[in-house]
Each structure stands twice: as C-alpha cells, then as structure tokens.
Amino acid sequence: TQLLEQSPQFLSIQEGENLTVYCNSSSVFSSLQWYRQEPGEGPVLLVTVVTGGEVKKLKRLTFQFGDARKDSSLHITAAQPGDTGLYLCAGAEDGNQFYFGTGTSLTVIP
Amino acid sequence: NAGVTQTPKFQVLKTGQSMTLQCAQDMNHEYMSWYRQDPGMGLRLIHYSVGAGITDQGEVPNGYNVSRSTTEDFPLRLLSAAPSQTSVYFCASSYAGAYEQYFGPGTRLTVT
Numbered sequence: 001t002q003l004l005e006q007s008p009q010f011l012s013i014q015e016g017e018n019l020t021v022y023c024n025s026s027s028v029f030s031s032l033q034w035y036r037q038e039p040g041e042g043p044v045l046l047v048t049v050v051t052g053g054e055v056k057k058l059k060r061l062t063f064q065f066g067d068a069r070k071d072s073s074l075h076i077t078a079a080q081p082g083d084t085g086l087y088l089c090a091g092a093e094d095g096n097q098f099y100f101g102t103g104t105s106l107t108v109i110p
Numbered sequence: 111n112a113g114v115t116q117t118p119k120f121q122v123l124k125t126g127q128s129m130t131l132q133c134a135q136d137m138n139h140e141y142m143s144w145y146r147q148d149p150g151m152g153l154r155l156i157h158y159s160v161g162a163g164i165t166d167q168g169e170v171p172n173g174y175n176v177s178r179s180t181t182e183d184f185p186l187r188l189l190s191a192a193p194s195q196t197s198v199y200f201c202a203s204s205y206a207g208a209y210e211q212y213f214g215p216g217t218r219l220t221v222t
Contacts (some may be wrong), residue, residue, distance in 0.1 A: 042213025
C-alpha cells in the first residue's frame with residue numbers, strides 16, 4: 001500500500017499568518033492533486049500538478065511538486081478564516097487509482 | 111445539475127446486516143469510485159469502475175461488492191456489516207483519465 005504522509009496533521013494559526021503543509025511519499029506519481037474538505041462535505045479539488053518542479057499559484061495559495069515527483073507542498077499566504085478546513089493531497093499513478101494523504105486540519109482564528 | 115448524489119446520508123447497522131449505499135452522477139463520467147474516510151488515514155479507495163460493466167478493486171476491497179450496470183449508477187454493497195466498516199463513505203466520479211474527481215456529500219455509516 002502506498003502512503004502519502006502529510007504534515008502537520010493539525011495546524012491552528014491566527015488570521016494573517018503564513019503556513020506550509022507538506023505531502024511526502026516514497027513513491028513516484030504521474031500527478032498530484034490538492035483538495036480541501038469542509039465538515040459534512042466531500043473533498044473539492046484545488047489544483048493538479050503534473051511536472052516535477054512545477055509551481056502553481058491560486059490567489060494566496062502556492063502549490064509545488066517536487067523535482068522527483070514524490071512530494072508536494074501547499075503554502076498559504078495571509079491565511080483567512082475562510083481557509084479553515086481539511087487539506088488532502090492525492091497522488092495518481094495511472095489515472096485510475098488515487099492514493100490520498102492522511103490530511104492536514106487547518107483552523108484559522110479571526 | 112445535481113452532480114454526484116449519495117443516499118442515505120446517515121445509516122446505523124447491526125453486525126451481520128447487509129445494505130447498499132447508493133451513488134449516482136449525471137455528468138456522463140466514465141470513471142466512478144468509492145472511498146472510505148477514517149480519522150488520521152485520509153481517504154482509501156475501495157473499488158472503482160472505468161465504465162459500465164467494468165469494475166476493479168482498490169486498496170481496501172474486502173467486505174464490499176460493487177457492480178456498474180449503467181454509466182450513472184455505482185452502488186456499494188456490504189454483505190455482512192462489521193464494526194470495522196464504521197466510517198464515512200464517499201463516491202466520486204470523473205472523466206476517464208482526468209485528474210479532477212467530483213465527490214458526493216458522503217454517507218456516515220455506523221455498525222454496532
């Protein structure tokens with residue numbers, strides 16, 4: 001079983017602070033996705049990265065795929081209460097099987 | 111546009127009972143999948159399907175059966191529920207080969 005480890009597992013910060021969430025694996029993936037999940041709902045896709053070293057920006061969120069395509073990071077600048085949620089990374093090998101990370105629960109305090 | 115729908119929202123079963131979790135999508139997606147979500151373990155793939163009549167096992171298939179008779183529907187069957195199957199179950203769909211999966215709202219199952 002391939003496992004994507006995320007760190008930290010829990011994160012509580014003040015509004016306006018910056019944070020980084022990490023997603024690491026010993027396996028190589030053809031693509032990596034980041035999802036956000038709110039309580040009582042299913043995950044919603046934020047971004048997909050497919051090229052080693054790729055960096056994507058989505059407003060205050062910056063996503064990076066490691067050069068070896070085994071790891072990724074999510075950086076949030078000036079966090080807002082609306083960023084609160086569970087962040088999940090997911091790696092795909094062949095487009096049919098997706099392996100999800102263990103999740104990072106983020107709380108942004110106003 | 112309903113997207114991915116799941117029923118029921120909540121379910122309590124006794125050990126040994128059987129039930130079917132329903133999943134339907136109206137986006138004409140070829141790929142559908144079932145995950146279970148447990149605290150500290152993220153989402154784990156149970157079964158998936160790349161089209162009607164085609165299913166395959168994921169990471170944790172034991173205790174679950176699936177079938178795909180139509181493009182729209184992908185039910186998950188628990189033949190003899192066990193307390194270890196207490197979890198939140200999510201159905202997802204996507205176009206074949208696409209990275210983005212669309213998830214349903216989930217079914218919270220408790221087995222006593």
